[in-house]
Amino acid sequence: MVIQKNRENLPWVEKYRPSSLDEVNGQNDIVSTVRKFVHEGKLPHLLFYGPPGTGKTSTIIALAKEIYGSNYRNMVLELNASDDRGIDVVRNQIKEFASTMQIFSKGFKLIILDEADAMTSTAQNSLRRIIEKYTKNTRFCILANYAHKLNPALVSRCTRFRFSPISQEAVNTTIATVITKEKLKISSDAIESLCTLARGDMRKALNVLQACKASLQDDNDEIDTNMIYNCIGAAHPKDIEAVLDSILQDEWTSSYNTISICKREKGLALIDLLSGFVSILNKYELKPATRIEILRGLSDIEYAISKAGSDKIQTSAVIAVIKSAMEHEKK
Numbered sequence: 001m002v003i004q005k006n007r008e009n010l011p012w013v014e015k016y017r018p019s020s021l022d023e024v025n026g027q028n029d030i031v032s033t034v035r036k037f038v039h040e041g042k043l044p045h046l047l048f049y050g051p052p053g054t055g056k057t058s059t060i061i062a063l064a065k066e067i068y069g070s071n072y073r074n075m076v077l078e079l080n081a082s083d084d085r086g087i088d089v090v091r092n093q094i095k096e097f098a099s100t101m102q103i104f105s106k107g108f109k110l111i112i113l114d115e116a117d118a119m120t121s122t123a124q125n126s127l128r129r130i131i132e133k134y135t136k137n138t139r140f141c142i143l144a145n146y147a148h149k150l151n152p153a154l155v156s157r158c159t160r161f162r163f164s165p166i167s168q169e170a171v172n173t174t175i176a177t178v179i180t181k182e183k184l185k186i187s188s189d190a191i192e193s194l195c196t197l198a199r200g201d202m203r204k205a206l207n208v209l210q211a212c213k214a215s216l217q218d219d220n221d222e223i224d225t226n227m228i229y230n231c232i233g234a235a236h237p238k239d240i241e242a243v244l245d246s247i248l249q250d251e252w253t254s255s256y257n258t259i260s261i262c263k264r265e266k267g268l269a270l271i272d273l274l275s276g277f278v279s280i281l282n283k284y285e286l287k288p289a290t291r292i293e294i295l296r297g298l299s300d301i302e303y304a305i306s307k308a309g310s311d312k313i314q315t316s317a318v319i320a321v322i323k324s325a326m327e328h329e330k331k
Contacts, residue, residue: 165200
């Protein structure tokens with residue numbers, strides 16, 4: 001009873017983490033390949049890399065549970081390399097675990113190094129030799145967001161799998177399961193907005209959905225599109241369109257005031273509006289030269305914002321870029 005209660009209090013990211021490879025959504029090719037390695041008894045050292053929230057940790061943990069079952073704790077060592085990233089951890093914890101064998105268990109042990117791209121270069125160099133030395137009884141799975149931050153010699157010792165952002169269909173499937181189990185009321189437009197705004201990040205989708213659930217005054221209330229946008233902190237398409245229409249149709253002062261009011265009342269930053277403008281303008285039929293001019297101008301503004309440029313100046317620049325490009329479009 002206590003265990004069940006503790007599980008109910010878990011964040012949904014952990015509560016609904018896949019417990020088997022069959023439950024992993026959105027990475028079917030990788031799952032089938034890794035499962036084939038296991039069935040043939042030829043599992044190599046693995047490198048899983050890709051954006052956050054794409055299922056790297058979930059996949060390897062589900063694989064380990066499928067291999068070891070109830071003996072999981074004895075045969076698997078999980079380390080988050082962003083915390084334990086020094087050479088002492090490699091020399092002590094990892095080497096000690098890799099060098100010993102289980103008397104009553106056949107097969108290899110598994111060491112999972114999460115966030116390995118945060119390891120120091122010295123630790124990565126030390127890890128290369130350990131991987132080679134203890135291959136007979138230990139397999140390593142290295143998880144990273146960026147493969148280029150890993151030592152090339154370390155990468156060459158692993159079979160690489162790139163985890164791409166999860167498709168909207170796969171996110172939708174998982175979200176639908178959570179909605180059913182949590183007995184949520186949510187509109188179809190809100191589900192579509194959530195899947196779109198998650199941008200292939202399953203962790204983000206689940207966290208936003210849980211935040212929306214927590215913000216409900218009553219369990220019978222419905223989660224709508226506005227709640228999704230408010231929880232994510234993204235600009236609503238209607239607000240973006242209103243601002244863009246003002247830039248295209250009104251004179252400069254009115255356009256500037258519209259942007260200022262939108263930012264103040266909606267709590268938006270100029271960078272949020274920029275990404276919204278790009279997504280909407282992509283749907284417009286524009287001359288290639290016009291599209292290039294707009295994208296080049298907005299990219300310069302985004303760079304200036306990242307370098308702490310004046311918000312007023314950059315807001316004016318946004319209006320100038322779009323108006324100037326549209327004037328050239330008419331010629």
